[in-house]
Amino acid sequence: MTRVQKVLNANLVGRQAEKLDRNLHKRIVGQEEAVDQVVKVYQTYLAGMNNQGRPIGTFLFMGPTGSGKTRMVEALAESLVGDARAVIKIDCAEFQHSHEIAKLIGSPPGYLGHRETHPLLSQETLNQYQTEQCKLSFVLFDEIEKASDALWNLLLGILDKATLTLGDNRRVDFTRSLIFMTSNLGSAEMSNIISPGMGFVEAAPAADSRLWDKISRAGLDAARKKFTPEFLNRIDKSVVFKPLGDEQLKKILDLELGYVQQRIFASAQGVQFVFQLTDAAKSYLLREGTDMKYGARHLKRAVERHLVYPLSNLIATEQVHAGDMLRVDLDSGIDKLIFCKEAEGLPIYAMASQVYPESVPPAGTAAIMVKEQQAGHRRAS
Numbered sequence: 001m002t003r004v005q006k007v008l009n010a011n012l013v014g015r016q017a018e019k020l021d022r023n024l025h026k027r028i029v030g031q032e033e034a035v036d037q038v039v040k041v042y043q044t045y046l047a048g049m050n051n052q053g054r055p056i057g058t059f060l061f062m063g064p065t066g067s068g069k070t071r072m073v074e075a076l077a078e079s080l081v082g083d084a085r086a087v088i089k090i091d092c093a094e095f096q097h098s099h100e101i102a103k104l105i106g107s108p109p110g111y112l113g114h115r116e117t118h119p120l121l122s123q124e125t126l127n128q129y130q131t132e133q134c135k136l137s138f139v140l141f142d143e144i145e146k147a148s149d150a151l152w153n154l155l156l157g158i159l160d161k162a163t164l165t166l167g168d169n170r171r172v173d174f175t176r177s178l179i180f181m182t183s184n185l186g187s188a189e190m191s192n193i194i195s196p197g198m199g200f201v202e203a204a205p206a207a208d209s210r211l212w213d214k215i216s217r218a219g220l221d222a223a224r225k226k227f228t229p230e231f232l233n234r235i236d237k238s239v240v241f242k243p244l245g246d247e248q249l250k251k252i253l254d255l256e257l258g259y260v261q262q263r264i265f266a267s268a269q270g271v272q273f274v275f276q277l278t279d280a281a282k283s284y285l286l287r288e289g290t291d292m293k294y295g296a297r298h299l300k301r302a303v304e305r306h307l308v309y310p311l312s313n314l315i316a317t318e319q320v321h322a323g324d325m326l327r328v329d330l331d332s333g334i335d336k337l338i339f340c341k342e343a344e345g346l347p348i349y350a351m352a353s354q355v356y357p358e359s360v361p362p363a364g365t366a367a368i369m370v371k372e373q374q375a376g377h378r379r380a381s
């Protein structure tokens with residue numbers, strides 16, 4: 001044995017956890033605590049230090065509507081298994097009565113319709129999105145405050161022992177699952193602290209940490225009042241999501257515009273073009289899409305209404321073609337967005353490098369790019 005005296009840095013995280021942290025920060029705006037907690041749990045799992053016989057992580061997300069609770073889980077799935085839809089979502093409000101619970105776990109043998117009911121929460125469902133690189137499942141129970149007693153009991157079993165017994169006595173194993181629960185509980189109390197009698201705020205209170213502590217405590221108190229200690233003790237981490245302010249919505253708008261551009265690129269129609277918005281056009285969308293009561297959800301609607309619908313019209317009426325570059329500006333006279341073609345005939349690889357600056361474009365696009373480049377070489381030679 002050699003004696004050494006070396007101070008180690010326990011704050012350093014591994015490369016995979018760091019990559020996840022980066023990916024989540026790229027997708028989620030203004031919810032640092034939630035990102036940190038999820039990355040911590042992932043790092044614990046990678047190191048093999050998570051509790052055996054329990055789900056890998058259990059989280060309770062609270063806070064206002066449209067603040068990124070569901071998006072956080074989708075972004076995690078997207079980062080780890082490459083698909084935002086790889087989340088098994090259970091809307092607790094839909095499973096109030098015993099026959100609805102049967103939809104979730106299937107009915108016992110002998111019951112009418114037993115053979116026809118395929119439980120929504122089977123092992124196959126749980127494993128379906130796992131990849132070679134990542135053998136994890138993501139399960140989201142939305143609005144848990146609306147769960148019936150029967151659903152609570154199932155949930156407690158999953159959180160505690162990582163198992164669920166189906167109607168026909170088969171067992172579903174949740175030891176490779178991350179469980180997320182969301183609740184809007186305490187939202188009214190929280191918004192009252194920020195602006196009494198009104199909805200959510202003009203500017204997010206993130207900058208004022210004392211005010212934020214108070215809001216966060218109000219959320220957690222509401223959870224303590226509603227949920228039993230038995231339940232709360234089984235949760236690894238409760239996080240209150242912050243209401244989004246102007247600055248965060250501005251960043252989310254840029255993300256959403258990027259997603260629209262990627263949608264155009266991945267579109268089955270094959271009309272791949274690029275668009276750019278002027279600052280005035282962005283301000284218009286922010287103005288139209290800011291409603292503090294609905295968070296970023298309202299902003300997404302404004303993007304659909306004022307940008308995606310008109311772009312779809314332009315595609316359908318063949319006013320835009322593959323290789324076009326559009327500029328979207330604000331016509332302040334009529335207070336509406338206007339669309340101008342600025343260039344045409346852009347090569348697809350030039351457009352793809354704008355659309356996917358850091359990543360590899362989707363498989364189909366890569367194939368088109370190769371073909372175009374070959375055609376380019378042929379023309380050149």
Ligand SMILES: Nc1ncnc2c1ncn2[C@@H]1O[C@H](COP(=O)(O)OP(=O)(O)OP(=O)(O)O)[C@@H](O)[C@H]1O
Pocket residue numbers: 027028029030031063064065066067068069070071072182184252255295296297300
């Ligand atoms: N913090 C955020 N960062 C990035 N995008 C966000 C954020 N918050 C919301 N969004 C955008 O708004 C949409 C709606 O948000 P989300 O579904 O996550 O709301 P929620 O907090 O789950 O609300 P609810 O309590 O009503 O279920 C998301 O799909 C995403 O596009």
Ligand SMILES: [Mg+2]
Pocket residue numbers: 069070071142182
């Ligand atoms: Mg949600």
